[in-house]
Every structure is written in C-alpha cells, then in structure tokens.
Amino acid sequence: MKGKLYGIGVGPGDPELLTLKAKRLIEECDIVAVPVKKEGEDSVALNIAKGAVKIPEEKIQEIVFTMAKDKTKREACRQAAAEEIMKLLDEGKSIAMLALGDIGIYSTYAYVHKRLLKEGYDVEMVSGIPSFCAGASKAGISIVEGNEGFGVIPSLKGIDQVEKTLGVFDNLVIMKVGSHVKEVYDLLVERGMENNALIISNVGMDGEYVGPLIPDREYGYFTTMIIKSEM
Amino acid sequence: MKGKLYGIGVGPGDPELLTLKAKRLIEECDIVAVPVKKEGEDSVALNIAKGAVKIPEEKIQEIVFTMAKDKTKREACRQAAAEEIMKLLDEGKSIAMLALGDIGIYSTYAYVHKRLLKEGYDVEMVSGIPSFCAGASKAGISIVEGNEGFGVIPSLKGIDQVEKTLGVFDNLVIMKVGSHVKEVYDLLVERGMENNALIISNVGMDGEYVGPLIPDREYGYFTTMIIKSEM
Numbered sequence: 181m182k183g184k185l186y187g188i189g190v191g192p193g194d195p196e197l198l199t200l201k202a203k204r205l206i207e208e209c210d211i212v213a214v215p216v217k218k219e220g221e222d223s224v225a226l227n228i229a230k231g232a233v234k235i236p237e238e239k240i241q242e243i244v245f246t247m248a249k250d251k252t253k254r255e256a257c258r259q260a261a262a263e264e265i266m267k268l269l270d271e272g273k274s275i276a277m278l279a280l281g282d283i284g285i286y287s288t289y290a291y292v293h294k295r296l297l298k299e300g301y302d303v304e305m306v307s308g309i310p311s312f313c314a315g316a317s318k319a320g321i322s323i324v325e326g327n328e329g330f331g332v333i334p335s336l337k338g339i340d341q342v343e344k345t346l347g348v349f350d351n352l353v354i355m356k357v358g359s360h361v362k363e364v365y366d367l368l369v370e371r372g373m374e375n376n377a378l379i380i381s382n383v384g385m386d387g388e389y390v391g392p393l394i395p396d397r398e399y400g401y402f403t404t405m406i407i408k409s410e411m
Numbered sequence: 412m413k414g415k416l417y418g419i420g421v422g423p424g425d426p427e428l429l430t431l432k433a434k435r436l437i438e439e440c441d442i443v444a445v446p447v448k449k450e451g452e453d454s455v456a457l458n459i460a461k462g463a464v465k466i467p468e469e470k471i472q473e474i475v476f477t478m479a480k481d482k483t484k485r486e487a488c489r490q491a492a493a494e495e496i497m498k499l500l501d502e503g504k505s506i507a508m509l510a511l512g513d514i515g516i517y518s519t520y521a522y523v524h525k526r527l528l529k530e531g532y533d534v535e536m537v538s539g540i541p542s543f544c545a546g547a548s549k550a551g552i553s554i555v556e557g558n559e560g561f562g563v564i565p566s567l568k569g570i571d572q573v574e575k576t577l578g579v580f581d582n583l584v585i586m587k588v589g590s591h592v593k594e595v596y597d598l599l600v601e602r603g604m605e606n607n608a609l610i611i612s613n614v615g616m617d618g619e620y621v622g623p624l625i626p627d628r629e630y631g632y633f634t635t636m637i638i639k640s641e642m
Contacts, residue, residue, distance in 0.1 A: 305548035
C-alpha cells in the first residue's frame with residue numbers, strides 16, 4: 181500500500197508551540213522530510229521539531245528546493261522534489277514534511293501538495309501557529325478585536341501597498357519588513373499613527389526586539405510589524 | 412506571591428490542534444477559567460481542551476461575559492470578570508483562561524489582558540491555531556503563496572467590503588459568512604471569480620461541508636469562505 185504524506189506546520193520557533201498532532205505525526209511517520217535550499221543546510225523547521233520530538237537521524241530526509249532566480253531551475257527542482265517524495269510513498273513510507281509557521285501560509289510545501297493531489301496520492305495538511313500570531317502574543321497584544329479586520333503582506337513591495345491596506349483594514353501585519361521600517365514610520369507620522377505600530381524582531385535570536393517602532397534602529401530579516409488603528 | 416494569568420488559544424475544534432504549551436499550562440495551572448455567555452453554559456473551548464487534557468471539575472471556573480446589547484451592561488460584566496480573576500491571582504492561584512482559536516484574534520480574553528496589565532499583574536498570551544488556518548488545511552489549500560497578501564474579515568458587514576478588499580489583496584478570508592454566501596457569490600460571478608471560492612462550514616458538527624461554493628445551499632453559523640485570486 182502507498183504511504184501518506186503529511187505537510188506539517190511546526191510554528192515559528194518555540195518547540196512548545198508545536199501542536200499535539202504535529203508531535204504525534206513526526207513520531208509516527210517513517211520519514212521526516214525537511215525542505216532545504218541546498219544539501220546539508222541547517223534547517224530551522226527541523227531544529228524546532230527536534231526541540232519537541234526525538235527524531236532518529238536515519239528518519240530525516242532533506243528535500244532540496246532551490247531559491248535560484250532562474251524560474252526554469254526552480255521549477256525543475258520542485259518537480260524533482262515531488263518525484264522523490266512520490267517514490268518514497270510508492271515504497272509504502274509515511275512522510276511528515278515540515279514547514280515553518282502554518283502549512284497554508286507562504287509554505288514551500290504547497291507545490292508538492294498540489295502535484296501529489298493531482299497524481300492521486302493521499303496527502304494531508306496539518307496547521308501550525310503562524311509567526312504573526314506568536315509575535316502578537318509575545319508582544320502581549322491582539323491582532324484583531326470585535327468587528328475589526330486585518331491584512332497580511334509578506335514583505336514591503338511598495339509603501340503605496342501600506343497606504344491602500346490602511347484604507348480598507350483597521351490592522352495590518354507586514355512580515356519581513358526589516359529594511360523598510362523607517363519608510364513605513366514616515367508614512368505613519370504623516371497619518372498621525374506613529375504610535376500605532378509594534379515591532380517583533382529576531383525572536384529567540386541575536387538582536388531580539390519586541391516593542392514600539394523605533395525609527396532609527398536596525399532590524400533583522402525576521403522582523404514583523406503590526407499596525408493597529410487602536411493600540 | 413501573586414499568581415500568573417495565561418490566556419490560552421485552544422484552536423478551532425480538534426483537541427489534537429492544541430499546542431504542547433497549551434496542554435502543559437492547562438495541566439499545571441490551579442484554575443482553568445472558561446468564558447461563558449451565561450452561567451452553566453456548555454463551553455466549546457472547554458470541550459476542546461477536555462479532549463486533550465484531563466481537567467478535574469474543581470479546577471474549572473466559569474467567567475461570565477454577557478453578550479447583552481446594552482454597552483453599559485457589557486462593560487460592567489467585563490469589569491466584574493477582571494476583578495474576579497484579580498481576586499484569584501491575589502490568592503496566589505495560577506490561571507489558564509481558555510479561548511477558541513488564537514488568543515490574539517477576536518478573543519474575549521483581550522479585555523481582561525489589557526485591564527490586568529494596567530493593574531500590574533503578570534499575564535501571558537499563548538497562541539492557538541486560528542480557525543481559518545485549520546479550515547484551509549482541512550480543505551487542502553494554501554491561504555497564501557509566494558508574494559501574495561491576504562485579508563481577514565470577521566463577518567460580512569457589506570458587499571462593498573469584499574469588493575474593496577479584492578482590490579487590495581489576492582486572497583480574502585470571510586468568517587461567519589453563513590447567511591451572506593449567495594450575495595458574495597453574485598459578486599464573484601460579476602468578476603468571473605465564481606470558481607475561486609471555497610467554503611469550510613460546521614466542521615465536526617451537523618451539516619459539515621468543505622468544498623466549492625454552492626450558491627443555493629444553506630450554511631450554518633460557523634462558516635468561513637476563502638476567496639483566492641488563483642485556485
């Protein structure tokens with residue numbers, strides 16, 4: 181019988197934020213598949229999972245997803261990854277494939293899921309805590325209350341995106357905003373909202389910062405900003 | 412010494428979607444506080460937690476949050492709730508207060524957290540899986556991929572809200588959309604997007620439905636719609 185593939189969100193960092201289901205499946209599956217940009221790379225998702233579950237080294241299988249700029253290369257790499265996984269499933273192996281945060285939010289796993297679904301394989305997505313939820317909790321604030329709405333953008337493509345969103349939503353989450361913090365700050369000053377932003381940066385890493393937006397500070401790659409109409 | 416209050420998201424339904432941290436804290440705390448609309452009410456959040464953790468009845472403490480339309484009544488009830496919790500913390504009790512989904516997304520807990528923070532109490536938010544994440548996983552789709560953004564609205568206040576949001580974001584989550592499904596469908600038809608919506612309704616309850624939008628079907632209260640620019 182063919183094996184089953186589980187795409188599993190391990191949350192944004194704290195191993196205790198794994199779900200009971202994620203822990204059980206990582207323990208039970210024959211293989212723990214770990215997406216990496218290149219072979220031998222240290223995987224953040226794997227390290228999080230290892231903090232909660234003892235994973236024998238022989239169960240771990242790296243799956244390479246290149247971040248090459250060339251689209252053809254990326255596509256070929258994704259297909260190879262899907263085929264590698266199908267081969268293991270054909271051998272009857274059950275697979276837990278890890279992803280940071282939630283499995284349905286900006287996850288590399290999506291491609292494999294779609295491809296395998298189309299090929300008739302048994303696949304299941306298992307939710308994890310999204311980074312912006314954990315960040316807001318860490319900062320001790322709500323993302324949304326009552327009748328408010330919120331928007332999430334993965335990184336700042338242009339300041340007009342922030343303006344447009346603030347026209348529609350009360351609350352905005354900008355992920356990977358590190359190098360654009362000052363730019364957003366200037367817009368917030370224009371709107372009299374400079375005290376309505378909160379920064380969650382490099383949590384659990386060097387240069388951790390959780391607090392109000394300080395415009396002249398340097399922020400790392402893993403920086404999320406939450407802008408709220410009411411703080 | 413004063414006790415500590417933990418606001419804990421238990422996820423949207425499946426007890427296995429509790430985090431390891433939520434489970435541990437519910438086990439360790441002296442009191443499990445359960446928000447209810449009126450005394451003796453069956454609590455969905457408590458039932459979810461009970462599915463994962465054995466909770467002795469004597470640890471359970473109902474905290475009433477009225478849904479009365481009168482704002483003064485609601486405010487008085489919230490203050491009474493905060494004072495009840497402060498009294499328990501003053502007695503040195505540690506408290507795990509439960510909420511459905513994530514603790515920072517539309518949670519009753521927010522008011523208590525703010526009030527107690529102001530009064531100098533030790534409080535901590537613990538994330539849970541948001542319902543829209545679990546819903547998308549159940550349906551086997553991503554909410555967002557690559558460079559896309561997404562918006563979340565708690566229920567449909569007007570169809571123009573959907574139009575505006577689709578102008579800014581590639582993806583939109585509408586929670587509690589039950590009685591407005593047909594209205595949204597008509598808008599999607601206008602935009603040639605009628606095949607871009609997915610419904611997750613009454614999961615784990617009577618009338619469960621996870622699949623494409625069927626305009627002439629009846630949907631329950633716990634209905635979420637996910638609209639995607641690319642399906």
